[in-house]
Amino acid sequence: MIPLSAYVAVSAVLFATGLLGVLIRRNFIIVLMSVEIILNAATINLVAFSHYLDSMQGQIVALFIIAIAAGEAAIGLAIIIVVFRGKISTNVDEMNLLKW
């Protein structure tokens, strides 16, 4: 039997990896991918607690997280396409104008 803390530790490491990716990468698409890593870490946490506490709620919230990740990816990638069409670099440290 694997302890709950093992799953929570995996989730914590993945969360830290994703947070670091959001902070250090320059490419906007990779930043969005790191956000997906963070959401996956949250999902692991919810499903693990759902299993160990004999409750269904965690799995349902995990489903909602997956739906929100889908919406976030669609909107984020649409924003990237708009920024790229404006001949602006997709590096996050060079995007400093809200209007162009």
Added chain:
Amino acid sequence: MAFVFFSYFAVVSIVAGILVVSLKHPVQCGLALLALLLHVSGLFIMLNAEFLWAVQVIVYAGAILVLYLFVLMLLNLKTDDRYFHAKTPYLLAPAALGLLYLLFSLAQSPFRGAKGDATPTAILQSGDAHAIGIKMFSEYLLQFEIIGVFLTGAIVGAIVLAKAPKSIETRRDA
């Protein structure tokens, strides 16, 4: 046996996560993200969440990741040699310290809470998808509807953002 599978899924998903953050080429990052998503879905199987496993493989690996790869290949971005942020060395140490503190506080937590009624035997009687469906469409119906409205808004927003404003003008001129 369960420990072997757990450690395989855990180690590979962590390594894939580190590769997503550290690889240079965005398409390679996308493929590493695919490996991460599939191994996280393996963790869901270990936790008796078969329905979430299917949703993870179909929606995440099948739809979201393909969207990422489409945009990557559509834009054909060239990566700069300097693909990390300029302040990266200052961020690594606080991130490592924060992770250590997080793991330290996790090691001290007792992880106790009120037990629910969805025991593994109760779920096995009718299946995981059935249990989720009953709960989702009774107790969480409002949240489910809100997610539906959210996804509709996201689709409309993505189309409005990404549609080319110039092409309509040129068509009118011609």
